[in-house]
Amino acid sequence: LKADTDAALAAAEDLRAWDAVRVGVLGKNGTLTQQLKELGKVSPEQRRERGAALNRLKDELASAIDARRAALEAAALDAQLAAERMDVTLPPRPVVPGLVHPISRTIEEMAAIFGAMGFGIAEGPDVEDDWRNFGALNIPAHHSAREDMDTFYLPGTDAQGRRRVLRTHTSPVQVRTMTSQEPPLRVIVPGRTYRADHDATHSPMFHQVEGLAIDRNLTLGHLKGCLIDFLRAFFGISNLPVRFRSSYFPFTEPSMEVDIGWNRKTGELGGGGDWLEILGSGMVHAKVLANCGIDPREWQGFAFGMGIERVTMLKHGIPDLRPFYESDIRWLRHYGFNP
Ligand code: PHE
DSSP states (O other), X not given: OHHHXXXXXXXXXXXXXXXXXXXXXXXXXXXXXXXXXGGGGSOHHHHHHHHHHHHXXXXXXXXXHHHHHXXXXXXXXXXHHHHTOOOTTSOOOOOOOOOBOHHHHHHHHHHHHHHHTTOEEOOOOSEEEHHHHTGGGTOXXXXXXXXXXXXXXXXXXXXXXXXXXXOSSSTHHHHHHHHHSOSSEEEEEEEEEEOSOOBTTBXXXXXXXXXXXXXXXXXXXXXXXXXXXXXXXXXXXXXXOEEEEEEEETTEXXXXXXXXEEOTTTOOBSSSXXXXXXXXXXXXXXXXXXXXTOOTTTXXXXXXXXXXXXXXXXXXXXXXXXXXXXOOHHHHHHHOBOO
């Protein structure tokens, strides 16, 4: 039995096979266990002698079995260590550092500039209802602005029976802010906006930053000062010419478009003699204040909105809009920023 067990143990290549040998010898129905049980059948003298011999054999077998287990475990550990071995002298693989997309960079810069003027950040959902995107902003149904904006409508209506749209501008967040916060308030709203428009200079998804300030005794002078300071800080040109031109938006009265000076031929910003339209603005229309539950006799507001891609292209001399959305690492290496 000892010889057979030794042979079986040597043949057991893993713990599972080893356990089968162990059970076959020392288990409840194992060969040795069987022989011990049969001691009851022999005479008392024989039993003493044979019993002592069997117990010695049992000890020998048990230690052989234990030794094999230890050997198998050591071998398994060696194999694992060999498999997991690593060469700590190898040079590391190059890590390609991430870069900040120019759109994110512009939003961060605007947050910093307006933050210093006391503006917080507000956000709203890309899927809006047509009341916040149009109605509350004094853009009635069938108004040309709804068609101008080439709205993407989603099927169905929300719980209040309002049509759902992909917001065509960040202005609905003006409504969300005024209906959820008490004035005075100052926020900027960066975010994605959508219009069914696609060519070399338009993308169906683009980004805007909205601004909204509500306070007592706010005037056009505050609006102008705020935007002139912002534009000069953002473009880093302390004497950047800024021009306010009378315009029309349904949600502001009066409304003004804002131009900055540049040189049309060279594309250089500053006092080049030409004007470039850069943002829309105005005093929040009394109807819009009232629609949002703010008393226009007590509170005034100014608001503005601008396209992020456009100011980013101007600031950094990026010639083409389309690569903004193409995730081309070569473009990002060229125009991206270190975090
Ligand atoms: N929402 C306007 C647009 O998308 C911009 C704007 C915002 C104008 C706020 C005035 C005030 O063109």
